Amino acid sequence: MKTNKSGISRVITLSALFILGLITSCGKSEEAASGDPMAIAKARGLSPADVERAVKTFVPPGKFDDYVIFASGGHSGQMHLIGVPSMRILKTIPVFSNESWSGYGYGNQGIEEMLNKGSEGRGTNLRWGDTHHPALSETEGDYDGRFCYINDRANGRIGMIDLTDFKTKQILAIPNIQTSHGGVFATPNTEYVHISAKVPKAYAFSESPTGLTKKDHLEKYKDIYRGASSWLKIDQKTGRFLLDESFQIELPPYNQDLADAGKEVSFGWGFINSYNTELATGGNKDGGTSIETGASKNDFDFLHIINWEKAAQVVKAGKAKKINGINVISIQTAVAEGLLYLAPEPKSPHGVDVSPDGNYITVSGKLDPHSTIYGMDLIKKAIAEKNFEGTDAYGIPIIRYKSIVAGQVELGAGPLHTQYDDKGYAYTSLFLENAVVKWSLGPPYFTGDKAWKVVDKISTSYNIGHLTTAHGDTRKPHGKYCIAMNKWSIDRHPKMGTLLPQNFQLIDLTGAKMQILVDMPIGIGEPHYAQTASMKLFEKSLQVYPIGTDPMTMQVMAGSIQKAEDTRIERNGNTVDVYLSVIRSSFTPDLIECKRGDRIRIHVTNIEQTPDATHGFAIPEYNINLSLDAGEAALVDFIVSKPGSFSMYCTEFCSALHLEMQGWIIVS
Ligand code: K7E
Numbered sequence: 010m011k012t013n014k015s016g017i018s019r020v021i022t023l024s025a026l027f028i029l030g031l032i033t034s035c036g037k038s039e040e041a042a043s044g045d046p047m048a049i050a051k052a053r054g055l056s057p058a059d060v061e062r063a064v065k066t067f068v069p070p071g072k073f074d075d076y077v078i079f080a081s082g083g084h085s086g087q088m089h090l091i092g093v094p095s096m097r098i099l100k101t102i103p104v105f106s107n108e109s110w111s112g113y114g115y116g117n118q119g120i121e122e123m124l125n126k127g128s129e130g131r132g133t134n135l136r137w138g139d140t141h142h143p144a145l146s147e148t149e150g151d152y153d154g155r156f157c158y159i160n161d162r163a164n165g166r167i168g169m170i171d172l173t174d175f176k177t178k179q180i181l182a183i184p185n186i187q188t189s190h191g192g193v194f195a196t197p198n199t200e201y202v203h204i205s206a207k208v209p210k211a212y213a214f215s216e217s218p219t220g221l222t223k224k225d226h227l228e229k230y231k232d233i234y235r236g237a238s239s240w241l242k243i244d245q246k247t248g249r250f251l252l253d254e255s256f257q258i259e260l261p262p263y264n265q266d267l268a269d270a271g272k273e274v275s276f277g278w279g280f281i282n283s284y285n286t287e288l289a290t291g292g293n294k295d296g297g298t299s300i301e302t303g304a305s306k307n308d309f310d311f312l313h314i315i316n317w318e319k320a321a322q323v324v325k326a327g328k329a330k331k332i333n334g335i336n337v338i339s340i341q342t343a344v345a346e347g348l349l350y351l352a353p354e355p356k357s358p359h360g361v362d363v364s365p366d367g368n369y370i371t372v373s374g375k376l377d378p379h380s381t382i383y384g385m386d387l388i389k390k391a392i393a394e395k396n397f398e399g400t401d402a403y404g405i406p407i408i409r410y411k412s413i414v415a416g417q418v419e420l421g422a423g424p425l426h427t428q429y430d431d432k433g434y435a436y437t438s439l440f441l442e443n444a445v446v447k448w449s450l451g452p453p454y455f456t457g458d459k460a461w462k463v464v465d466k467i468s469t470s471y472n473i474g475h476l477t478t479a480h481g482d483t484r485k486p487h488g489k490y491c492i493a494m495n496k497w498s499i500d501r502h503p504k505m506g507t508l509l510p511q512n513f514q515l516i517d518l519t520g521a522k523m524q525i526l527v528d529m530p531i532g533i534g535e536p537h538y539a540q541t542a543s544m545k546l547f548e549k550s551l552q553v554y555p556i557g558t559d560p561m562t563m564q565v566m567a568g569s570i571q572k573a574e575d576t577r578i579e580r581n582g583n584t585v586d587v588y589l590s591v592i593r594s595s596f597t598p599d600l601i602e603c604k605r606g607d608r609i610r611i612h613v614t615n616i617e618q619t620p621d622a623t624h625g626f627a628i629p630e631y632n633i634n635l636s637l638d639a640g641e642a643a644l645v646d647f648i649v650s651k652p653g654s655f656s657m658y659c660t661e662f663c664s665a666l667h668l669e670m671q672g673w674i675i676v677s
């Protein structure tokens with residue numbers, strides 16, 4: 010779509026044409042209707058509103074979408090890219106889980122090493138994750154199209170996707186946490202990427218005695234469990250995490266929930282929600298309280314307010330302690346240095362989302378129909394005046410609630426997450442009510458009785474969780490579209506067995522009333538959150554690697570093929586090195602001979618320089634399956650444990666002679 014105006018006038022014209030079509034096509038046969046859009050619409054039973062929806066979302070063959078959604082894939086461990094407004098899936102990017110289409114986790118040494126390194130301290134080599142909250146890198150508070158980060162909620166990890174080639178390049182198993190939820194967000198210039206623990210961890214920062222008993226868990230929970238807020242320093246060139254320059258802040262054993270970064274007036278600050286400040290431990294049969302009831306007892310939980318700029322200085326001044334490879338600021342130090350505060354927030358909050366101007370911090374909780382909006386100006390003032398209502402059990406000052414609330418809006422049942430547009434409106438998902446509610450922010454956006462008002466509400470399908478608007482959590486939101494990410498899709502899509510897809514709904518924000526344009530079944534994971542970015546950011550995305558490139562380093566790989574003479578087989582004792590080229594439509598060499606027990610290292614290079622000329626490299630029975638894009642090099646390294654002949658082949662249907670693209674590994 011070009012501009013809204015021409016789009017709308019087109020729709021009006023089309024609707025008029027539709028009605029005209031209804032009149033003129035009366036009595037015509039169906040064959041005669043072909044070619045006449047209005048008659049086709051009528052024959053398909055489409056209403057004028059449907060035609061409007063179709064026109065607003067149709068992207069003609071060969072034309073591109075305006076936006077791309079970076080959606081987490083939940084426990085599929087992946088990330089999905091979806092075009093807007095067409096709602097077509099563009100690509101799946103594996104992060105934590107093996108994925109065979111892109112040859113991820115099946116013998117490509119570079120990928121194996123990254124996945125193994127990303128399991129450090131986790132007891133086993135993890136091959137799955139629960140992708141939750143993606144964060145695009147930012148410059149001056151807006152998406153810059155360089156990198157994308159996403160956390161593994163299950164295992165307390167975070168992955169980095171390089172948006173040069175849209176591939177995962179690093180997985181960091183974050184020390185001292187076991188699970189993660191708060192974040193991922195990037196600070197306004199991607200100085201840091203933040204993630205906090207979800208469930209507190211026993212002995213997170215100290216040596217754990219062996220044999221933690223049920224009794225310990227129930228009785229000493231307050232003392233031995235801890236949460237953490239992790240600020241991971243980013244290498245601006247490569248996007249990678251620099252653990253040495255990163256730091257963590259020790260937090261009480263509340264369940265830290267969602268988090269967001271400050272910007273503009275709140276630049277340098279971060280905000281993390283929490284629930285279960287009651288410290289319910291579970292164990293309802295052992296004298297404890299079930300977490301379900303225990304965690305909703307209090308009327309208030311705590312918003313953690315953290316000054317990361319100050320924290321970085323505290324680390325620099327040597328006041329942090331390295332624990333398991335990361336600098337840790339203790340609660341005591343954080344309090345003494347004035348970088349950690351709490352603010353009461355009504356009943357079991359969930360989402361926290363900072364407005365485009367950075368002043369409003371919107372907190373919403375499942376059990377309170379209101380959103381509470383804190384003002385950063387008020388928070389700064391309260392801190393300066395030490396306007397506290399005491400401390401929590403860990404000595405952290407609690408800012409006086411009344412002094413920092415800028416507004417409170419009754420939104421409906423179960424408000425969760427909030428996104429923003431370019432006109433001063435906020436959009437909040439209502440989990441229990443199954444709706445998106447649009448409301449106005451306070452000054453400078455709206456003043457007097459125009460401020461803090463619900464202006465529109467639209468029903469979504471069952472149980473909306475997150476929602477995403479275009480650039481909706483940046484300094485410069487675009488408005489235009491909102492995508493509701495609904496958990497259930499019963500009755501929305503054809504019956505296809507017991508495991509149902511989730512349901513995304515594209516909502517048009519350009520009119521006076523919100524309008525649902527498309528339902529999109531998403532049957533490839535349980536997506537949680539997404540960020541929607543302009544497609545323009547990715548126009549220069551890499552199409553072909555220089556020959557021999559290792560995507561992990563973006564350097565030419567040692568042992569890659571540069572010219573035909575490089576292809577060869579070398580034996581050194583029990584090690585066989587094969588330098589193999591891949592090009593339409595052959596492997597060279599295509600016959601590899603070795604002995605049972607040999608270690609075989611195949612240095613594979615796709616020597617194509619044509620975009621889209623991807624080849625596969627699969628070896629049956631050995632669980633080996635690589636995918637090599639044009640120019641890409643990779644290493645396969647394994648022991649041939651089984652005698653026989655194994656027909657390696659290319660998995661991509663790459664040319665007329667694709668089927669001929671095969672060879673043999675003969676193991677004597
Ligand atoms: Cu609300 Cu884990 Cu982001 Cu899901 S969280 S909805």
Ligand code: CUA
Pocket residue numbers: 592593594623624625659660661662663664667668670
């Ligand atoms: Cu290369 Cu098929």
